[in-house]
Amino acid sequence: xxxxxxxxxxxxxxxxxxxxxxxxxxxxxxxxxxxxxxxxxxxxxxxxxxxxxxxxxxxxxxxxxxxxxxxxxxxxxxxxxxxxxxxxxxxxxxxxxxxxxxxxxxxxxxxxx
Amino acid sequence: xxxxxxxxxxxxxxxxxxxxxxxxxxxxxxxxxxxxxxxxxxxxxxxxxxxxxxxxxxxxxxxxxxxxxxxxxxxxxxxxxxxxxxxxxxxxxxxxxxxxxxxxxxxxxxxx
Numbered sequence: 001x002x003x004x005x006x007x008x009x010x011x012x013x014x015x016x017x018x019x020x021x022x023x024x025x026x027x028x029x030x031x032x033x034x035x036x037x038x039x040x041x042x043x044x045x046x047x048x049x050x051x052x053x054x055x056x057x058x059x060x061x062x063x064x065x066x067x068x069x070x071x072x073x074x075x076x077x078x079x080x081x082x083x084x085x086x087x088x089x090x091x092x093x094x095x096x097x098x099x100x101x102x103x104x105x106x107x108x109x110x111x112x113x
Numbered sequence: 114x115x116x117x118x119x120x121x122x123x124x125x126x127x128x129x130x131x132x133x134x135x136x137x138x139x140x141x142x143x144x145x146x147x148x149x150x151x152x153x154x155x156x157x158x159x160x161x162x163x164x165x166x167x168x169x170x171x172x173x174x175x176x177x178x179x180x181x182x183x184x185x186x187x188x189x190x191x192x193x194x195x196x197x198x199x200x201x202x203x204x205x206x207x208x209x210x211x212x213x214x215x216x217x218x219x220x221x222x223x224x225x
Contacts, residue, residue: 043216
């Protein structure tokens with residue numbers, strides 16, 4: 001089955017700096033890669049997603065890149081703000097009989113003012 | 114208007130008890146899920162229903178039984194609670210299987 005690895009587990013940056021979180025997946029049939037943000041005491045919230053027919057997608061300060069050959073995808077946050085502090089999860093999904101969304105292990109991002 | 118609401122938010126109970134968590138979504142989605150988040154924040158799928166039909170049943174002990182009376186509701190009943198069941202349980206729904214999940218705010222279950 002699918003396995004998603006996520007690095008780093010914690011990331012501390014200064015406000016205004018960029019943050020990059022990386023994930024790798026194992027199932028070459030995976031074709032949908034979302035990123036979720038989880039704030040303290042809340043459920044995960046979808047912030048951006050990308051499909052396997054696209055190499056990059058941007059939405060204001062966040063962007064996701066996908067390298068299908070290497071089975072890597074990354075989240076880039078530019079001009080970080082204290083409110084970006086949260087746990088971020090990548091995930092991968094493949095349409096199989098079991099079609100499950102498999103989450104990475106999470107990255108705790110802290111943005112210091 | 115809460116899109117995915119689950120109750121209760123906190124559940125503290127003794128080992129061996131039976132408890133239920135309720136979930137409702139008002140988004141008109143066909144697919145609903147239960148995820149378990151452990152103390153290390155790892156999110157693992159437990160069950161998925163599509164239009165009241167069970168689609169995914171992970172290797173979850175049969176003490177856990179989901180019930181979907183209609184496509185807007187997915188409840189989770191847990192029998193004979195064990196210490197290891199302590200976790201945060203999230204309900205979610207999506208318009209397509211596995212895509213664009215909307216999560217509830219979670220139920221923190223503590224088994225003493």
